[in-house]
Amino acid sequence: MAIIKQAQRQTLGQLIGANNPVVSVPDDSQRQYAWTKKEVDVFWSDIEKFNEARESGRESSSEYFIGPVVTITADSVQARSLLDGQQRITTSTILIAAIRDALWGMATAEGMSSANNIQRDYIARKSGRKDPIEYFLVLSLFDRDFFRDHIQDWSEITGKCPRIENPSRPSHRLILDAYNYFRAKIGNRLEAYPDAEDRLDYLDSLRECLINGLVFVEIQTPSSSDANEVFETINSRGKDLSTVDLVRNFLMEKSRSGLEKDRVNDAWRSLLDGFMRREEIEKFLRHFWVSKNGDVKSHSLYSIIRKELSGKFDKRPQVYSVGAFSAELEGAAGRYADLITSSTGHAEFDASLGEVRSMSADALYPLMLSASGVVNYSELQTLLDASISYYVRWTVVGRRESTLLEENLFSAAKEISNGASVEGVIRRILGWIPDDETFEADFREASIPKQSQSRYLLAKIEQYLRAEAEVHEEIALGDGKVFVEYVYPQKPAEGMRLEDHEAWVSRLGNLTLLAGKKNSNVSTLPYSDKGHLYSSSALLVSSQTEIEELWDETNQKWRIEGIEARQQRLAKIALNVWPSGTRWL
Incomplete structure (x- = not known):
């Protein structure tokens, strides 16, 4: 059971600042800065509401409890090692820095003096010209230098931080995002105060709200093992860690x-x-x-x-x-x-990895990770191709329960890690792939509402058609280069809507690809007004798969039979694009 020395109320100003022991995040524990816009936005909203309530003078609004922090505190209390609460204290420091910079930006003697005082009292200071800087909050080694460069190493002469180090980690970008968010929010509030005195009053009120209004409960422990036990207990009850x-x-x-x-x-x-x-x-x-x-x-x-x-x-x-x-x-x-x-350096393998990404087929990654630890990337093409066929036939088109597929692939990954051969695992995967008869039946009825998946399926069919027609010029099929077109529109004109609209609009027989930028106005038109876009398209999946059968020219209406017929033709092609197990042997 963890030993707790004491738990006591502390304001932010009692946790960090010139008259307090330095708060440091130990290198052998804790995480990096992790608050996203969502958490920062909630924090700012709470601070604003709290500040407004404090200004109203209500006694019940004098303090705002923000949560516990866990520290390892020596008997001499010369320093605190922070085990829990880093996100809140770091974010508070970033907001204090944003207030500092807003004060300096007013370019008045009082504003610049207040900015200097905030820097010295709550962020960092030098006792003498030749003394090292004392930082009141010291982050762990992964964020420490970046945080100093962009938040703490502030010049009282220029009113700026060096900002030499570029953000190289996710936590670095989040630190900058939080700072920029606070500067924008403060800037928006200051626009409501045309008078300089009112601006100074607002910024001073915000500073006071943070320093003396934010209240924590500091749980002091004598050792890292005690702190870690408290730390994990607290975080097991929330999403803080x-x-x-x-x-x-x-x-x-x-x-x-x-x-x-x-x-x-x-x-x-x-x-x-x-x-x-x-x-x-x-x-x-x-x-x-x-x-x-x-x-x-x-x-x-x-x-x-x-x-x-x-x-x-x-x-x-x-x-x-x-x-x-x-x-x-x-x-x-x-x-x-x-x-x-998709950056292994092997063009064909990387192209296949791009297919995995475009389908969001994350279940394939553990298998590829395991296999890449025992053989070279160049030897994994067949394993990846078989896995993609399995995933497409089972999940994307077949819409079967993904749990069994994941269990199979994860067990295969474990087998390779335990010494099984890649060739043996390939044979097992080939046995799991639904056969041609099943896949063709699934494809003929498939409705794919997720555009990333329908784009992938149609793009692969396009590549197959081009290879068959010996069309060799390259055409970009990646995101942003082509878009999924609904031949029968998602929003048909009045009087043109099919009786069972939802059942047919996302059917693969109704989908095709067009190059360029999507024109939503064209998409809603009847076939007679946009059919030329398909017949003249450089994409064979649009120009050579008999899309015209979807439209009844005589009666000027959409044909369900045409969607079904075209989907049957695409299903025949799909058998060759994503082969079954027997075709691999």
């Missing part, structure tokens, strides 16, 4: 030396630098675990990782260490980034 952060804290806790802790940090640098968005890191961690251990759901991932790895790390003698796991994680992160960005 991600699985990625919990796993890193756990690995730091289990590290037996400084060298192992460095190894964990090296792995986390790879994760932070290798992915553009935090969501990609979360997805990678799950897919990495699945690729080695089989299916596990996101909500239980951390508890399973902790249980499984604790058993291995605590064994005597130890045969699997934190360093070994971190090395595997780092190596896999690089390969995973190659896979999700």
